Structures are given as structure tokens and as C-alpha cells.
Amino acid sequence: MSRPQQITVLGATGSIGLSTLDVIARHPERYQVFALSGFTRLSELLALCVRHVPRFAVVPEASAARTLQDDLRAAGLSTRVLVGEEGLCQIAADPEVDAVMAAIVGAAGLRPTLAAVEAGKKILLANKEALVMSGALFMQAVRKSGSVLLPIDSEHNAIFQCMPQDFARGLGKVGVRRILLTASGGPFRQTPMAELAHVSPEQACAHPNWSMGRKISVDSASMMNKGLELIEACWLFDAKPSQVEVVIHPQSVIHSLVDYIDGSVLAQLGNPDMRTPIANALAWPERIDSGVAPLDLFAIARLDFQAPDEERFPCLRLARLAAEAGNSAPAMLNAANEVAVAAFLDGRVRYPEIASIIEEVLNLEPVVAVEDLEAVFTADAKARVLAEQWLSRHGR
Numbered sequence: 001m002s003r004p005q006q007i008t009v010l011g012a013t014g015s016i017g018l019s020t021l022d023v024i025a026r027h028p029e030r031y032q033v034f035a036l037s038g039f040t041r042l043s044e045l046l047a048l049c050v051r052h053v054p055r056f057a058v059v060p061e062a063s064a065a066r067t068l069q070d071d072l073r074a075a076g077l078s079t080r081v082l083v084g085e086e087g088l089c090q091i092a093a094d095p096e097v098d099a100v101m102a103a104i105v106g107a108a109g110l111r112p113t114l115a116a117v118e119a120g121k122k123i124l125l126a127n128k129e130a131l132v133m134s135g136a137l138f139m140q141a142v143r144k145s146g147s148v149l150l151p152i153d154s155e156h157n158a159i160f161q162c163m164p165q166d167f168a169r170g171l172g173k174v175g176v177r178r179i180l181l182t183a184s185g186g187p188f189r190q191t192p193m194a195e196l197a198h199v200s201p202e203q204a205c206a207h208p209n210w211s212m213g214r215k216i217s218v219d220s221a222s223m224m225n226k227g228l229e230l231i232e233a234c235w236l237f238d239a240k241p242s243q244v245e246v247v248i249h250p251q252s253v254i255h256s257l258v259d260y261i262d263g264s265v266l267a268q269l270g271n272p273d274m275r276t277p278i279a280n281a282l283a284w285p286e287r288i289d290s291g292v293a294p295l296d297l298f299a300i301a302r303l304d305f306q307a308p309d310e311e312r313f314p315c316l317r318l319a320r321l322a323a324e325a326g327n328s329a330p331a332m333l334n335a336a337n338e339v340a341v342a343a344f345l346d347g348r349v350r351y352p353e354i355a356s357i358i359e360e361v362l363n364l365e366p367v368v369a370v371e372d373l374e375a376v377f378t379a380d381a382k383a384r385v386l387a388e389q390w391l392s393r394h395g396r
Contacts, residue, residue, distance in 0.1 A: 004032035007282075008091045010112055011103035012036035013044045015212055016126045016152065019274045020101045021052060023282060023290055031282065035091035037104070046071050049079050056080050056094075058087040088112035093119035099282070102127040103152070105215055106338055107380055110134065114373070120145040124281045126152035128232045133331040134376045135235035150281035151236055155181050155229055157277035158255035158268035159237060171239055179233055180257040180265070182249040183308065184209050186221040189250065193312065199351045201344060209252040209272045218341045219315075222354055223308060227319020231330050234323060241323040246316065248306045253295070271295055314355040318362060328379035329367045335380040336361035339387035348396040361386045 007024060011017045017036075024031040037058035038045035049057050049072060057072070059065050062083050069081040082090060085108075092100050092112040099122040102113040109127035114134075116123055118141055125131070131138055142149050151157050159181075164174045171177075187206050188196060205217040212220065219225035223246075230244050247257075255277075257267040270276045271292055279290035310317040315337070322329040340357040343349045349357070361383050370376055 004028065004030055005098040006034040006096050007031050007099050007101065008035040008094070008097050008116075009033065009101045009103065010037050010088060010092065010109060011039075011101075011105065011126075012048055013038040013041040014103055014105065016103035016274060016278070017101065020103070020124075020278050020282075021048065023275050023279050023288075025052075026291055027288055030288070034094065034097050037088055037091065039104075042068055046075075049077060050075050053077060054079055055096075056082055056087075056091050058082045058084075058091055060084055085111055089115035092116035092121070095119075097121055099124060101152070101278075102130065105129075105213060107133060107335065110376075111373075114138065114141060117141045117147045117149075118145055120147050122148045122150070124150055124152050124278070128153060128228050129334055131232045131235045132228050132334050133380065134370065134373060135231070135330070136370065137373060137376070139235055149236070150284055151232075152274075152277050152281055153229060153232070154270075154272070154274065154277050155256040156233060156236055157280055158182075159233065159258060161268045161280065162256070162258040162266040163237065167237060171237065171243060175261045177243075177259045177261045179237060179239055179244045180259060181226065181229060181233060181244055181246050182252070182254055182256050183223060183226045183246055184220070184252045185248040185250055185306075185308075186223065188221055188312070189248065196312075197350050197352055201347070204344070204351060208250075214345055215338075215341055218344060218354075219337070222315040222351075223313040224315035224319060224337050224341075224354075224358075226308075227316045227322075228334065230316075230319055231323045241320055246308050248308050250304055251300060251302075253300055253303060269295055315358065318355065318358050322362065325367050327367050327369050328365075328375065329362065331370070331376050331379040332361055332365055332367075332383035333358060335383035336387045339384050339391075343391055343396060348391065349394075357387050357390045360390055 009017050033052040033054045035056035036054045057079050065081045065083045072079050089112050093115045100116040101124045103126040110130050113130045167174050204221040205214050207217050233244050252272040254267045257265050259265050273292045275290040276292050279288050322333040336358040340354040
């Protein structure tokens with residue numbers, strides 16, 4: 001290798017971003033940080049810049065950019081601070097960049113991730129909303145640019161590892177019967193249904209196995225996260241929704257499985273640590289040390305599985321309906337969920353009302369064809385308006 005690969009990390013201060021930087025730091029001869037972006041955690045972004053010395057850093061607002069630039073100069077760094085979506089797209093598509101970790105949560109990550117795709121970069125995709133909102137357009141851009149797309153979600157990375165190398169020819173042609181997408185079931189898997197109306201944001205964010213941001217933790221509790229992953233899996237592996245089955249697996253040791261027509265079922269196992277799929281994607285098709293401890297099967301002792309209860313997890317049912325409807329439905333689902341989860345985290349709605357808001361939005365807004373990115377953002381905006389109207393109508 002003539003020089004270290006130049007890596008841009010979108011969403012560097014989040015859990016995926018920090019895990020990525022941990023793996024990168026273990027292999028300085030292979031990887032170098034080119035650029036970092038952060039949202040509101042400016043002091044953390046400053047500390048990351050001091051440690052990794054990127055060429056660029058990106059923040060959302062001009063005032064924050066001025067503050068960070070002054071702090072970087074005071075620290076003796078020449079890192080240049082850029083602003084907003086334009087800055088994100090610039091560090092994603094820069095000619096010197098080899099790979100982009102797309103780890104910005106939510107719809108905000110779509111444009112910069114697409115910019116990286118169109119520039120032909122190696123994409124480490126942790127932003128599932130990019131595929132949920134604009135799957136057809138996104139995959140078309142991947143094929144057109146020749147970009148290499150590698151999934152970072154532990155489940156999709158597991159599926160990728162269990163698939164034959166030529167899975168892009170079609171699941172039927174490579175002997176795959178179905179994809180088994182595992183889910184922990186979150187903190188409310190066994191909570192009495194009557195108590196769900198009274199759970200707090202803190203309880204919803206207390207995931208039993210994974211350390212994640214607050215929004216993703218709530219999505220995991222409601223299993224909307226798994227619904228979004230179902231939609232993402234359909235695009236990544238050219239599968240129909242009927243070919244993707246969700247399986248609750250509380251231990252989070254088997255990260256997903258692929259069922260073949262000859263009766264074989266291949267599974268990828270590992271400790272619940274995102275550095276494993278990150279290292280897998282960074283080094284693909286090679287393998288590198290991730291810093292994750294070896295899996296101790298004797299300590300685990302047992303693996304349990306059960307079917308998800310869609311009465312307990314209505315968001316999973318709504319996501320499957322959106323996957324089957326296609327077109328603008330997944331973008332509306334995602335937007336309504338973002339508004340509803342933010343309201344729940346702010347204490348404005350109860351936990352079960354997250355699904356109520358999403359279902360009303362999907363029922364009120366007709367599904368339309370999505371032929372360009374503007375249509376995606378139009379559907380997104382309409383869904384957000386309808387979700388906010390639900391909040392206003394209910395005095396929230």
C-alpha cells in the first residue's frame with residue numbers, strides 16, 4: 001500500500017463515528033482521517049480533531065464554525081472548518097478521499113452520502129435512511145458511478161458476509177431462499193402491554209445489549225429500527241419484503257442469517273460491538289483486528305429465538321407495509337418516525353403514540369412515484385407537516 005487510505009467520517013461524534021475512529025487509530029499504516037463532521041457536540045469534535053488532525057471539519061452553523069476554527073488555531077492545527085450540507089458534500093466527494101463512513105443519523109445524511117456515491121467512493125453505509133428514503137435512486141447512482149457499497153449495520157454486514165460473492169445476480173439465481181434479520185427485542189420485549197403507555201425516554205434508551213444514540217435507541221425499542229433495516233435489506237440485496245423475515249434473538253450474538261434452498265443456513269456471530277462490522281467494511285475484502293474480544297460461546301451457553309409480536313411492535317408492521325408499497329411510502333414512514341421520536345424524547349407524547357402518529361401520516365398521504373431526489377424530499381416534508389399537525393391537534 002503506497003499511502004494510507006484517506007477516510008471521511010460523517011457523524012464523527014456519534015457512536016458509529018467514534019467506533020470507526022477507534023478502528024482507524026489501530027491501523028495508522030493503513031488509514032488516515034481526512035475529514036470529520038459533527039452536529040452539536042463541538043467540544044467533542046474539537047478533541048477528535050486534536051487527536052486525528054483531519055484536513056477538514058464540518059459543523060452545521062456558521063457561528064459554531066467560527067468558534068471551532070478559533071479553537072483549532074489556538075491548538076496549533078491547520079484543520080479548515082466548513083459549514084452545513086455544502087461542507088458535508090465537499091468532504092464526502094473530495095478527490096483525495098478513498099472511503100466515506102456515512103454515519104449521520106436521519107434524513108440529514110442523504111445528500112452527502114449520495115455525493116460520495118456519485119463521486120465513486122467506497123461507501124461504508126451506517127445511515128440507513130439513505131436507502132429507506134431513496135432506495136431506487138441510491139442504488140441506481142451506485143451502479144452508475146461504480147461506487148463500492150458496504151453495509152455497516154451489524155445485521156446487514158452479517159448478511160453481506162453470509163451471502164455468496166455474486167449475490168447481485170439475484171437471490172434466486174444464487175440459491176438464497178430468504179434473509180433472517182435478527183433483532184434483540186429491545187428493553188420492552190417482555191414489558192406488560194399495559195405499562196408501555198407509561199415508559200420514559202430514559203427507559204426506552206436503555207438498550208440491553210448495544211450502546212447507541214438516543215434516537216436509534218428509541219427506534220430499537222419500538223422495532224422501527226428493524227423495520228427500516230428490512231427496507232434497507234431489500235435494496236442492498238435485491239430482495240422482496242416477503243423474502244426478509246425478522247427474528248427476535250435477545251442475546252444479539254447472531255447478527256443475521258441467510259437461508260439457502262438446499263437447507264443450509266449461514267449465520268454470522270460475534271460480540272455486540274460495532275467495531276466488528278466497521279473493521280470488516282474498512283478492510284474488505286481483507287480482515288483486520290477490530291479490538292473486539294473473541295466470542296466466548298461457553299459463557300453465552302444458549303441462544304434463544306422468537307417471532308416478533310406486531311401488536312407489541314406496531315412500527316414493524318407499518319414498516320413492512322411501507323416496504324411493500326414502495327415509492328414514497330418509506331420516505332414518509334421515516335419522516336413521520338423522526339418527528340414522533342423527537343416528540344417522545346421531549347416528553348410531548350407517550351411511547352405508544354409514536355406508532356399512532358406514523359400510521360395516521362401513512363393513511364393520510366397517498367403514495368406517489370419517486371423519480372428524483374426532489375420527490376423524496378417533498379414526500380419527507382409532507383409527512384413531517386402531517387406529523388406536526390397530529391401533535392398540534394392533540395395539544396402536544
